[in-house]
Amino acid sequence: MIDYYSLKWIDGKVRMIDQRLLPQDVVYLDYTDYREVAVAIRDMVIRGAPAIGAAAGYALALAAYQSKAASIDELRRELEEAALVIKAARPTAVNLFWAVDRVMAGVRSAPAKTTEELMEVVFFEADTIAQEDIEMCRCIGLNALSIVPDKARFIHHCNTGALATVGIGSALGIIRTAHEAGKDVFVYVDETRPRLQGARLTAWELKQLGIPHAVIADGASGYVMKYRGVDIVTVGCDRIAANGDVANKIGTYNLALVAKAHGVPFYSVGPTSTIDLNTPNGDGIEIEERDPTEVTRIGCEQIAPEGTPAVNPAFDVTPHELLTGIITEEGIAYPPFDQSLAELVAKAQKRRLAALKK
């Protein structure tokens, strides 16, 4: 039975799995204070853009539920303050800002007359973020079914599963959906240095799901394609430019080059919300470089000599020429991406408008 999840709203509490302890220990933590959720986001109890977004939304719901505000104006002020605290938790997490802004837009514009009514608005907005993610993951998985062979040996990079989202995941959700649809699935799990999300989290998820897999060093993907055979590569995405260039976890670009050399289909997977039509191409995407000690230390182990410099980019950009397609909740975009991505974005907007009108 599969019963793990990244986070859930349960009886006025936010329950989160502590991802820092995985895969060794499975511990769920209950939060009733939004400040503690902010600390949890900062300390990476929870990670993965969609999961962080949902946690931020629910944190605002907690702030509303905790409040002893006597008036609706006081509650609004408290929520504005909470929004700042939550945003400060991880200043580079785009989804965190997006989720907080979305809930706060509701708070600011809602025609609520009582604190109770405003509380309802906050919870509704937060819960909608979570529910939408669940639905998005489901659609992504189903949309990909047609392109996953009946016998499919995958390579997967980083972690894009239920731990990174509220639903079943994006790129890993595709694998799960194919497995549950009865396809014969095997996953080579890129360990994903430096933070090892593949070895730590994806391997753990696949074990829970009963999906056959083997971890590989990131540098072994060429060997695996050549000597063992790989049918499809699926990776997540952090940001998609208008021309289809994709920013994703470091190592994705190398993997795409290796897949290209072997003629292995390479799919980038994510919701249409990660498509940024205002960024014409990958050159406009700035890459954060992180603490060198993520490379030079591993857990308790000092690897390189103390003080060794390291270059530690968090992401790289895979040029669109290397992509077979981009799988979203609205369908699969194929080249030419500038056209197909714009169409998917328009489709998503139309659907949202239709939903609002209901």
Added chain:
Amino acid sequence: MIDYYSLKWIDGKVRMIDQRLLPQDVVYLDYTDYREVAVAIRDMVIRGAPAIGAAAGYALALAAYQSKAASIDELRRELEEAALVIKAARPTAVNLFWAVDRVMAGVRSAPAKTTEELMEVVFFEADTIAQEDIEMCRCIGLNALSIVPDKARFIHHCNTGALATVGIGSALGIIRTAHEAGKDVFVYVDETRPRLQGARLTAWELKQLGIPHAVIADGASGYVMKYRGVDIVTVGCDRIAANGDVANKIGTYNLALVAKAHGVPFYSVGPTSTIDLNTPNGDGIEIEERDPTEVTRIGCEQIAPEGTPAVNPAFDVTPHELLTGIITEEGIAYPPFDQSLAELVAKAQKRRLAALKK
């Protein structure tokens, strides 16, 4: 002052740096018993094909020096026994077998009449192996000078330095030679998962040598080529097929594909003794798969869930189409490699014959 070395013969002892403790602790161990050297080879106190070969040779010299044999026949028997013990230390290390066989060929054919004379033969053969490696490394470094730009940003994979050889190293020896010749050198050090020889050993060597460097995750080489610029890639080699296909540490093939995509010159580096003209191409090279826990554990740290399967190839094969050249002590081979490699092997044979005649 640079004063580290992998091993040295000093006053009837073999002194070796304990590479298991690097980079944290610099400890030299003295050996007087050949059995202890065999254990040291097995336990990877010493690693790197040329260094292991030299250690095996000197181990036989120790066996001869230790001996209390009353007759030359008894000494020969003792050395045959020692040869078996030393070969058993790492049954997959080709250089170990080569070095032991070379010394023992001398033992078997030498016209020695006394135990002292035979002892001399053993030491001479062993020391020649070491001295030849020093000279080979020196020539490789000098041969490469013409192709290293005056301002050269390298990517280097695994460890191919003084720790892996008796001399200054092969691929890393090129970097050292260029640096000492006054070129402006910077090295991006592939950490080289799973065993992290880059982060542990190459970074340590570069620090001792005062050569500017930064460690990167293996998956970041594409990022580094694209955003920072790389002028040349140098890697070692374990075996070169007649057509130029090269077996080397896992991750080399991916790096070669990434270099190709960026038009970065990619050189494989090694002595002509690693060229195997009897193997027509890379398909004939068998790849050892090693213990999965090398991937799923790092030092004291369990990374993946306990019992997670892993695929852990020790090597991969880089097809010759991806190589700019192969740098040896006899010169640089360029495509078509089947021709140029055969020429270099013939040149090396000629030189050896000439040396024998002296």
